Amino acid sequence: MTEEEKAAESKAVKMIVFAVGDQEYCIPILSVREIRGFEKTTVLPFAPPYVCGAINLRGIILTLIDLAIYLNVPPQADNPRRVVVIVESTQGVMCGLLVDRVIDMADIQGSDIQSVSDDCSSLGGLVMIGDRMIGVLQLESVVNQLVEGAVAE
Amino acid sequence: MSGDMGDILLVFFQECDEQLQELERGLSALSDGESEQETINAVFRAVHSIKGGAASFGLENLVRFAHVFESSLDGVRSGRVAPTQDIVKIFLKAMDVLSDLVVEARDGGPTVDPGRVAESQAELEFIIGSNGEAPKTDDIVPSDFVPVPMDFVPVPVDFEPVPVDFGLDFGFDAAPGQPPAPLIVTFCPHDAMYARGDDARNILIGLTDAAVAVEGEITVTCDVSTLPSFAELEPDRSYLSWRVVLPAEVSEDTVQSVFDWGGDVCDFTISREGEPAPDGGEAVPAMEAQPPGEGSQAAAPPEPALPAVPETSSSSGVAAAQVVPAASPAVAPAPAAGGANAAPVRRTEQATIRVDxxxxxxxxxxxxxxxxxxxxxxxxxxxxxxxxxxxxxxxxxxxxxxxxxxxxxxxxxxxxPVRSVFQRMQRVVREACSMTKKDVVLTLEGEDTEVDRTLVEKLSDPLTHMLRNAIDHGIEKVEDRLAAGKSAVGQILLSASHRSGHILITIKDDGGGINRERVLATAIKRGIVAPDAVLTDDEINNLIFAPGFSTADTVSNLSGRGVGMDVVKQAILSLGGRVTIQSVPGSGTVFCLSLPLTLAVLDGMLIVAGGATMVIPVSSVVETMIIKPQDTYVLPDGKKMVSIRGDCIPMVPLGSQLGLSAYVSDEPQNGAVMLIVENESGARVGLVVDEIRDQAHVVIKSMEKNYRRIPGVSAATILGDGSVSLILDAPALIASAVGRINTKVSDARAVLAA
Missing domain, CATH: 1.10.287 (Helix Hairpins)
Structure with missing residues (x-):
């Protein structure tokens, strides 16, 4: 992954930090609906490789994104503790993010976010907590890619 | 318009729809020869409520027409005009105009043809004129009620008593041994009343109605003592107040209901003569403000206030002590009967709440x-x-x-209930009749049959098409009918019923039936079937659903363009239903629509393909069979065809078609199951699946809400074990499988033309 500079917002945002493979990422905690265990999914035809399939969340059908594949990170092998973070975008689209482990929460100042490349739109930037490097995931662009993929079919 | 006002307007239009339904129901009851007073009152109330609501929103056109309509209905209500068939027909026509005007006011859509409005209005005025009296409501009060700043002498306005028999009485008018004194109402509008477009006149009309209801009259005195000289007069201030003496029989509740609408913007008192008026004129504080809907309802002519209602004594103010809940012996029989009649009738009105x-x-x-x-x-x-x-x-x-x-x-x-759609069909029939100059009576049956809301809305178009066709093509001309020994008036029966988890809608006419020779000849002429085709009667009947088919010699406004029945069939199929025809030459045609009860639930077949459980709508599966190796044929490009009783159709391995074949071998094993699926135009494809597992009613869930459209999949569902399962889109699968040859593949009954 390339890491470059980019401007960002300045308010403190509470983020949830999770691990995918050996790397850590975070998303705003307000976009998280719930966290649940990984369960069997229904495979969807013609789906992009990072979509593991669809699950039923209390009557709502949503798709799971395997973040390891999406972010091109080698996943932890045989991790029984993989969890699904159910998120909702500002447009009300819901999906599940399959991650290896939820670590903790952190208050992150927008000014602390160091921008990375423009072409990697799903990653908004990097932030340092202590000596850990954490990627700030751009939820909206992930979700939009999921919904608008129909055009590409 | 502010958001609030928009909301209120929305409520008004929703209520208009309800009132129009009530009106339609009442008028059809009248046309069936029922002349219950309560029916007539319901009709009157409906128009009155629409008028009242429209007036407060300043919907001029609507008010003007509703007013004429109301005045003419008043003739019937008071018994001056008998509701004969002709009169009811005029009312029905007026109702159509009224509902169009409502639509016009709501959507700002196509303006109603003023000629039509004027014509209907003239007919209504003729009814008013025929009872020998001028329309009353408008003449009661001077039309210009703006305070005139000259020497204004209080003029007792002469209210002409109009006898109205409600068939009811109010049970509390004659307390034993203590006849109540005349009721005195004083009211003084605030500036706010005029500011929001209301008028003291409306209250006077309401009071007059209350008096007329008990065959009495009112005396009105206008108090101009606060009126300043012309120089000091501010045009937008309210200066006048009124004192109204009502007959003793009028109850306080009735008067109270008059003020439901405007009571929050005027001071008013209600008292019996001889009693001290409640001081300050604030007997009823301005807290009675109600939502406009209820208000307009309440402003309707006095409703039978049932004696047993406990509110009678609690809320009617000072004079309540005199109100004896039970009627006096002298009048007991009448009110008792009236009350007993009124109660059940009132209860049949729809008590509903709106839920998103x-x-x-x-x-x-x-x-x-x-x-x-x-x-x-x-x-x-x-x-x-x-x-x-x-x-x-x-x-x-x-x-x-x-x-x-x-x-x-x-x-x-x-x-x-399908009633809302069925009642709309009455109008379709009326219009079609007037266009074709035929006389047809539409009889409705089973309007209370309930189906899912989503489906009710989608029934309207197909039914409209089919009824127009039945009138245009099915029912013969009057001369032909008489020659055939039938009555001049055509009969169409529209009925709905439940049958084994489906709703069955039949449209039965007593017309000439389908002329099979002509249909076949036309179909051959238009190249829909081959000239030498041999078809059964049933197949010929079904030709009328073929695209581009029309036997009409001339294209009329109603039908004959050859779009219609095929559109109907498409619409029904897309709802997951089927259409069948039975026709007997000379005695009529029956169309049967069989539709699922809901669009939210689907009758599906659970199948397994490529390791996944999927659902295919049962309605698109024609048959299932085990593949025999000798029936398959491999095309040069690797695709396979299978012959079924002589028809060669493409074979589609479902798993690999959907890109799910990772789990199983690409080769369909011998003995695998094949589903023959058919699309609307009759193209067939054999879908090869691993297994048929079950049949189930599944709830349809959108895939597109949180994901994207998947080719070949229409939606998803949740199975009993909580897992997600995809619902297959059979027409899309067929289209992608047969591609360009789609149009060429056709079933046996429509033999290829060329």
Missing amino acids: LPRIDNLMDLVGELVIAQAALESQCRRANASMPRELGESIASMQSLTRDIQDAVMAVRAQ
């Missing part, structure tokens, strides 16, 4: 989850404890039946 559909959908989802959670609980209990205590088993079983009941109840909430 998404809320019910949400409820539905939750109940679905409840069922799944319940099943999971049961299976876990069994697994953990093979010898499950009997009590536990019983409570789980009772919970199971409860959840099923809840599921059914939620489905029932979504259901709506």
Whole structure:
């Protein structure tokens, strides 16, 4: 992954930090609906490789994104503790993010976010907590890619 | 317009729809020869409420027409005009105009042809004129009620008493031994009343109605003492107040209801003569403000205030002590009968609440989850404890039946009687009749049959098409009917009923039936069938559904363009239904539509392909069969065809078609199951699946809400074990499988033309 500079917002945002493979990422905690265990999914035809399939969340059908594949990170092998973070975008689209482990929460100042490349739109930037490097995931662009993929079919 | 006002307007239009339905129901009852006073009152009330609401929103056109309509109905209400068939027909026509005017006011859509309005208005005025009296409401009060700043002498306005027999009496008018004194009402409008477009005149009209209802009259005195000289007069201030003496028979409640509408913007007192008027003129504080809907309802002519209603004594102010709940012996029989009559009739009016559909959908989802959670609980209990205590088993079983009941109840909430659509068809028939100069009576049956809301809305177009066709093509001209020994008036029966989880709608006419020779000749001429084709009667009947088919020699406004019946069939098929025709030459045609009860639930076949369980709508599966190796043929490009009783159709391995073939070999094994699926135009494809597992009613869930469209998949559902399953889109699968040859593949009955 390339890491470059980019401007960002300045308010403190509470983020949830999770691990995918050996790397850590975070998303705003307000976009998280719930966290649940990984369960069997229904495979969807013609789906992009990072979509593991669809699950039923209390009557709502949503798709799971395997973040390891999406972010091109080698996943932890045989991790029984993989969890699904159910998120909702500002447009009300819901999906599940399959991650290896939820670590903790952190208050992150927008000014602390160091921008990375423009072409990697799903990653908004990097932030340092202590000596850990954490990627700030751009939820909206992930979700939009999921919904608008129909055009590409 | 502010958001608030928009909301109120929305409520008004929703109520207009309800009132129009009420009106339609009442008028059709009248045309069936029923002349119950309560029916006439209901009709009158409906028009009056629309007028009242429209007046407060300044919908000029609507008010003007509704007023004429109301005045003419008043003739019937008072018994001066008998509701003969001709009169009712005029009313029905007026109702159509009225509903168009409502639509015009709501959508700002196409303006109603002023000629039509004027014509209907003239007919209504003729009814008014025929009773020998001028339309009353307008003449009661001077039309210009603006305070005139000259020497204004209070003029008692002469209200002409119009005898109206309500067939009812108010049970509290004659307290034994103590006849009540005339009722005195004083009111003084605030500036706010005029500011919001209301008028003291409306209150006077309401009071007059109250008096007329008991065959009395009112005396009005206008108090101009606060009126300043012309120089100081501010045009937008309110200066006048009124004192109205009503007949003793009028109850306080009735008067109170007059003020429901404007009571919050005027001071008013209600008292009996001889009693001290409540001081300050604030006997009833301005807290009676009600939502406009209720208000306009309440402003309707006095409703039978049932004596037993406890409110009678609690809310009617000072004079309440005199109100004896039970009627005096002298008048007892009449009010008792009236009350008993009125009560059940009133109760049949729809008592409804409006709920947003998404809320019910949400409820539905939750109940679905409840069922799944319940099943999971049961299976876990069994697994953990093979010898499950009997009590536990019983409570789980009772919970199971409860959840099923809840599921059914939620489905029932979504259901709506087909009445709203059926009643609209009366209008379609009327219009079609006047265009074709035929006389047809539409009889409705089973309007109370309930189907899912979503479906009710989609029934309207196909039914309209079919009824127009029945009138244009089915019912013969009057001369032909008489020659055939039939009555001059055509009969069409539109009925709905439930049959084994479906709704069955039949349209039966007593016309000439389908002229099969002509249909066949036309079909051959238009190249729909080959000239030498041999078709059964049933196949010929079904030709009328072929695209581009029309036997009409001339294209009329109604039908004959050859779009229509094929559109109907498409519409019905897209709703997951089927159409069948039975026709007997000379005695009529019956169209039967069989439709699912809901669009939210689908009758599906559970199949397994490529390792995944999927659902295919049963309605698109024609047959299922085991593939025999000798029936298959491999094309040079690797695709396979299979012959079924002589027809060669493409064979599609479903798993690999959907890109799910990773789990199983690409080769369809011998003995695999094949589903023959058909699309609307009759193209067929054999879908090869691993297994047919079950048949189930599944709840349809959108895939596109949180994901994207998947080719070949129409939606998804949740199975009993909580897992997600895809619902296949058979027409899309067929289209992608047969591609360009789609149009060439046709079934046996429509033999290829070339």
